[in-house]
Amino acid sequence: xxxxxxxxxxxxxxxxxxxxxxxxxxxxxxxxxxxxxxxxxxxxxxxxxxxxxxxxxxxxxxxxxxxxxxxxxxxxxxxxxxxxxxxxxxxxxxxxxxxxxxxxxxxxxxxxxxxxxxxxxxxxxxxxxxxxxxxxxxxxxxxxxxxxxxxxxxxxxxxxxxxxxxxxxxxxxxxxxxxxxxxxxxxxxxxxxxxxxxxxxxxxxxxxxxxxxxxxxxxxxxxxxxxxxxxxxxxxxxxxxxxxxxxxxxxxxxxxxxxxxxxxxxxxxxxxxxxxxxxxxxxxxxxxxxxxxxxxxxxxxxxxxxxxxxxxxxxxxxxxxxxxxxxxxxxxxxxxxxxxxxxxxxxxxxxxxxxxxxxxxxxxxxxxxxxxxxxxxxxxxxxxxxxxxxxxxxxxxxxxxxxxxxxxxxxxxxxxxxxxxxxxxxxxx
Amino acid sequence: xxxxxxxxxxxxxxxxxxxxxxxxxxxxxxxxxxxxxxxxxxxxxxxxxxxxxxxxxxxxxxxxxxxxxxxxxxxxxxxxxxxxxxxxxxxxxxxxxxxxxxxxxxxxxxxxxxxxxxxxxxxxxxxxxxxxxxxxxxxxxxxxxxxxxxxxxxxxxxxxxxxxxxxxxxxxxxxxxxxxxxxxxxxxxxxxxxxxxxxxxxxxxxxxxxxxxxxxxxxxxxxxxxxxxxxxxxxxxxxxxxxxxxxxxxxxxxxxxxxxxxxxxxxxxxxxxxxxxxxxxxxxxxxxxxxxxxxxxxxxxxxxxxxxxxxxxxxxxxxxxxxxxxxxxxxxxxxxxxxxxxxxxxxxxxxxxxxxxxxxxxxxxxxxxxxxxxxxxxxxxxxxxxxxxxxxxxxxxxxxxxxxxxxxxxxxxxxxxxxxxxxxxxxxxxxxxxxxxxxxxxxxxxxxxxxxxxxxxxxxxxxxxxxxxxxxxxxxxxxxxxxxxxxxxxxxxxxxxxxxxxxxxxxxxxxxxxxxxxxxxxxxxxxxxxxxxxxxxxxxxxxxxxxxxxxxxxxxxxxxxxxxxx
Numbered sequence: 003x004x005x006x007x008x009x010x011x012x013x014x015x016x017x018x019x020x021x022x023x024x025x026x027x028x029x030x031x032x033x034x035x036x037x038x039x040x041x042x043x044x045x046x047x048x049x050x051x052x053x054x055x056x057x058x059x060x061x062x063x064x065x066x067x068x069x070x071x072x073x074x075x076x077x078x079x080x081x082x083x084x085x086x087x088x089x090x091x092x093x094x095x096x097x098x099x100x101x102x103x104x105x106x107x108x109x110x111x112x113x114x115x116x117x118x119x120x121x122x123x124x125x126x127x128x129x130x131x132x133x134x135x136x137x138x139x140x141x142x143x144x145x146x147x148x149x150x151x152x153x154x155x156x157x158x159x160x161x162x163x164x165x166x167x168x169x170x171x172x173x174x175x176x177x178x179x180x181x182x183x184x185x186x187x188x189x190x191x192x193x194x195x196x197x198x199x200x201x202x203x204x205x206x207x208x209x210x211x212x213x214x215x216x217x218x219x220x221x222x223x224x225x226x227x228x229x230x231x232x233x234x235x236x237x238x239x240x241x242x243x244x245x246x247x248x249x250x251x252x253x254x255x256x257x258x259x260x261x262x263x264x265x266x267x268x269x270x271x272x273x274x275x276x277x278x279x280x281x282x283x284x285x286x287x288x289x290x291x292x293x294x295x296x297x298x299x300x301x302x303x304x305x306x307x308x309x310x311x312x313x314x315x316x317x318x319x320x321x322x323x324x325x326x327x328x329x330x331x332x333x334x335x336x337x338x339x340x341x342x343x344x345x346x347x348x349x350x351x352x353x354x355x356x357x358x359x360x361x362x363x364x365x366x367x368x369x370x371x372x373x374x375x376x377x378x379x380x381x382x383x384x385x386x387x388x389x390x391x392x393x394x395x396x397x398x399x400x401x402x403x404x405x406x407x408x409x410x411x412x413x414x415x416x417x418x419x420x421x422x423x424x425x426x427x428x429x430x431x
Numbered sequence: 432x433x434x435x436x437x438x439x440x441x442x443x444x445x446x447x448x449x450x451x452x453x454x455x456x457x458x459x460x461x462x463x464x465x466x467x468x469x470x471x472x473x474x475x476x477x478x479x480x481x482x483x484x485x486x487x488x489x490x491x492x493x494x495x496x497x498x499x500x501x502x503x504x505x506x507x508x509x510x511x512x513x514x515x516x517x518x519x520x521x522x523x524x525x526x527x528x529x530x531x532x533x534x535x536x537x538x539x540x541x542x543x544x545x546x547x548x549x550x551x552x553x554x555x556x557x558x559x560x561x562x563x564x565x566x567x568x569x570x571x572x573x574x575x576x577x578x579x580x581x582x583x584x585x586x587x588x589x590x591x592x593x594x595x596x597x598x599x600x601x602x603x604x605x606x607x608x609x610x611x612x613x614x615x616x617x618x619x620x621x622x623x624x625x626x627x628x629x630x631x632x633x634x635x636x637x638x639x640x641x642x643x644x645x646x647x648x649x650x651x652x653x654x655x656x657x658x659x660x661x662x663x664x665x666x667x668x669x670x671x672x673x674x675x676x677x678x679x680x681x682x683x684x685x686x687x688x689x690x691x692x693x694x695x696x697x698x699x700x701x702x703x704x705x706x707x708x709x710x711x712x713x714x715x716x717x718x719x720x721x722x723x724x725x726x727x728x729x730x731x732x733x734x735x736x737x738x739x740x741x742x743x744x745x746x747x748x749x750x751x752x753x754x755x756x757x758x759x760x761x762x763x764x765x766x767x768x769x770x771x772x773x774x775x776x777x778x779x780x781x782x783x784x785x786x787x788x789x790x791x792x793x794x795x796x797x798x799x800x801x802x803x804x805x806x807x808x809x810x811x812x813x814x815x816x817x818x819x820x821x822x823x824x825x826x827x828x829x830x831x832x833x834x835x836x837x838x839x840x841x842x843x844x845x846x847x848x849x850x851x852x853x854x855x856x857x858x859x860x861x862x863x864x865x866x867x868x869x870x871x872x873x874x875x876x877x878x879x880x881x882x883x884x885x886x887x888x889x890x891x892x893x894x895x896x897x898x899x900x901x902x903x904x905x906x907x908x909x910x911x912x913x914x915x916x917x918x919x920x921x922x923x924x925x926x927x928x929x930x931x932x933x934x935x936x937x938x939x940x941x942x943x944x945x946x947x948x949x950x951x952x953x954x955x956x957x958x959x960x961x962x963x964x965x966x967x968x969x970x971x972x973x974x975x976x977x978x979x980x981x982x983x984x985x986x987x988x989x990x991x992x993x994x995x996x997x
Contacts, residue, residue: 007974018977092560103521124503128761128776131974133553135768135972140622162972169970170636246623274762277752281624283764301501302493302530302561305508315514317523319505392556398765400556401977426858 009403010039011386014288014396015155022406036156048367049381068380073424075361076105079337084324086343088112088290091391094415095299099423108310110326111296112343113308117261120286121307127270131285133397139168143245145181148255149287152189203260204228209268215239216275243279250284288396295394330356338362346372365414382414389413434459434471443862445870446885450862458892461926464792476896479838482865483884484543489697490731490813491744492533493561495548495554496773500527500742519936526741526818530564538567539934541895541920545967547613549746551767555605559984566940567930573662574607575746575771578619585636586647592997595651596885599949600957604979606946609659610652614666615644618772624747630666630679641666646683653687655949656993658877662695665702668750674715677702678722686728698734698812700794711788712850716796719793724802730875732808735794735825737817740779748772792850798829799855804866823917823949829859833909861901892927895920943987951995
């Protein structure tokens with residue numbers, strides 16, 4: 003059977019034009035997807051059943067047992083952490099928030115190690131952005147800053163920006179100027195009309211220089227800023243000011259390098275400055291397929307996009323204190339539930355090491371590095387493959403992920419609802 | 432079968448012409464009936480003021496931009512927070528509360544139905560997800576068409592039928608309720624960083640004017656027999672001198688529907704400014720209300736501002752950018768491909784600002800100068816003018832000249848010279864307030880026939896019982912009691928269940944979402960229109976098949992079907 007217009011759940015692009023061929027129980031072919039999409043749908047190896055660590059190694063246990071024990075671990079904990087959420091659908095995220103509220107836990111999502119700094123910057127100065135279709139149909143200047151979409155978001159350029167045919171940009175490749183800012187050459191810089199190579203940690207200075215030039219203060223700029231010649235900066239400022247519609251996309255090269263959220267703030271303020279000359283927008287390139295959805299769901303339920311601490315009864319937010327990495331690094335947390343993410347692979351060593359010291363439960367379709375640190379791993383459906391649900395694209399557009407096959411696994415929302423019921427019983431989420 | 436008997440209620444039910452009668456209300460299975468058995472639960476209202484559940488016909492509580500208002504404002508989330516308690520979830524926020532915060536606080540004030548003021552169809556799924564998490568009010572969504580490419584193409588081709596067909600398809604796909612135009616044409620221009628300054632200026636690249644968009648969609652709206660009229664946020668919001676644009680717009684409106692208005696003009700306070708700069712801005716409420724008083728085909732709402740810190744959020748992207756250039760605070764913008772725009776900035780309305788004081792006075796003038804309360808409804812464009820929790824204060828101000836005088840004495844000295852508020856003696860009565868907070872909304876939205884906004888036999892049993900004895904309170908003098916009384920009902924009843932008692936939510940919510948399916952003839956359905964499909968697939972960034980909102984996003988969807996006259 004061939005299903006059309008399938009949504010790829012892997013990255014924040016949520017491309018929704020895939021064609022998936024199944025033979026009932028298996029996916030046999032993926033069309034239109036990038037290599038990451040193909041791997042997502044085709045290399046989908048899962049545990050057959052929940053497993054628990056024993057002195058002698060792993061043992062298989064029933065779902066009931068795994069769920070009971072997880073509920074027990076959470077009930078016993080003084081400072082539980084519920085982390086992850088970005089590769090599953092909104093219903094699961096919503097139940098996660100209700101569990102956190104019920105037991106006074108900290109709940110955090112993967113923004114904490116990716117675009118958390120972007121959120122802090124937005125909370126200071128706002129976010130002038132738009133949906134990706136605005137860029138596709140209008141933009142004649144595209145800037146990729148501190149990111150490598152060719153490898154990380156392979157279809158971003160062909161679906162939404164550089165190579166996409168837009169209503170006002172019918173000959174995309176000829177009509178769009180692409181500027182790439184990075185510290186090194188990548189496959190993305192190879193496509194650039196202007197490659198701006200800056201020294202490590204130089205983003206803030208370069209953004210400040212561009213702001214000054216756009217403001218008409220080019221005379222205060224030295225001959226070179228963080229390795230970038232003044233002439234190039236002046237030229238880029240001119241390209242931006244003369245654009246009909248300019249769009250900046252940025253990645254972890256900006257958020258996680260020296261300056262962190264101040265870099266992003268500076269980039270937003272450059273966008274603001276350019277908006278006084280022409281149309282300009284800026285957007286983070288979000289990684290996990292539904293990380294933006296976890297921000298959205300957390301926000302309408304608790305008021306905050308990530309790092310929410312319910313220990314006081316109310317929702318409390320203080321990134322740096324209530325963020326997962328910090329709770330773990332301080333050794334504060336005494337139990338962890340990890341859903342739809344892999345902190346074992348991308349948290350700092352001290353934080354990951356603490357996960358191994360405490361009872362950690364993983365609910366995830368796939369075995370990953372966190373499994374090795376955990377006490378229990380409960381396999382479940384993968385949103386967008388064998389479970390349907392809502393995901394939010396990197397620009398905020400809500401899309402319904404489809405279920406293309408049935409593999410007989412329980413939905414992670416179902417598992418969490420059972421955990422919730424064991425913890426409370428009274429009030430349905 | 433569940434039964435409830437409310438006895439000794441002092442009922443004001445304007446749609447049925449009841450004004451302060453002491454009577455009993457019988458409820459069975461969520462609806463009002465003639466009588467109930469003696470097994471019914473009994474509530475003794477003790478002759479307290481009993482009204483149909485409150486209806487907000489223009490509020491921003493759910494969806495992309497509201498949630499972004501929360502997202503960017505941890506400072507506001509800290510400003511109002513409550514713990515989980517009984518049936519109540521944790522809440523955060525004061526001027527953009529979390530969904531549960533909105534729902535509980537509206538319920539405590541006796542509100543049972545809300546119209547979300549602006550939903551971009553492309554992001555409709557988000558709005559509906561938040562509706563589900565706003566459990567104690569029935570919800571309806573204004574659906575944005577101000578910059579809709581297919582609509583503008585039809586307008587340019589003078590094809591009203593086609594415009595109607597696009598609207599019908601989109602409302603169905605978005606599970607929307609009504610046509611909303613926010614700065615028509617201006618939001619498309621903002622796609623290039625521009626705006627339109629007159630209703631006769633052409634939208635770049637589309638060769639249509641706001642006036643043409645407005646008049647075409649007013650006609651299309653009636654062809655589709657939609658329950659509500661076109662819901663318009665006029666061009667030039669917030670600009671000194673904009674009253675002329677507003678009057679010009681009102682002149683365009685024909686009287687097409689005997690049952691209700693043909694145009695709903697929202698937050699008109701923001702559109703009633705004279706002068707030409709911020710230095711000489713003045714009130715043109717008299718001119719605006721003179722027009723309204725002579726045009727029964729138009730209903731407006733106040734767009735009252737109150738002195739406080741709040742958040743402005745609208746699909747009117749260019750307006751928000753202009754405001755940002757004045758305030759220099761944080762600014763968010765979110766344009767939506769082929770459809771509309773939006774912007775968000777926080778503001779503080781201060782008594783030290785002459786402009787803010789004049790705005791405050793204009794809103795009240797509009798309400799006091801409009802002869803029929805059915806034509807000027809009470810709201811703040813929540814949270815743009817003020818968070819909705821300020822409504823009771825506005826009621827107090829409208830009912831008491833003394834209260835207004837006391838407030839006016841604290842305002843910027845320029846206010847008296849540039850508005851006529853000081854001279855207005857009118858004090859609204861209980862009946863007029865009931866019209867302006869529920870009956871008028873039900874009629875304007877076209878939901879009285881769905882059993883909303885009145886307490887007739889068969890109506891939905893949405894009822895608010897306030898701790899106010901109208902025979903014992905003189906609102907002109909004891910306005911504090913009025914304000915306090917409207918802040919917290921003794922009972923809010925939603926579909927026959929007591930959901931809130933003395934401000935405390937006591938049950939899980941089970942709201943419904945109303946939406947409209949306007950059926951158009953096969954030959955002009957957009958899903959059969961090859962050119963529409965081609966352009967959709969080429970220029971949107973989601974596939975057409977993935978665009979419509981699935982039914983499961985409306986767990987208690989209530990579809991109103993209409994047969995279009997096409």
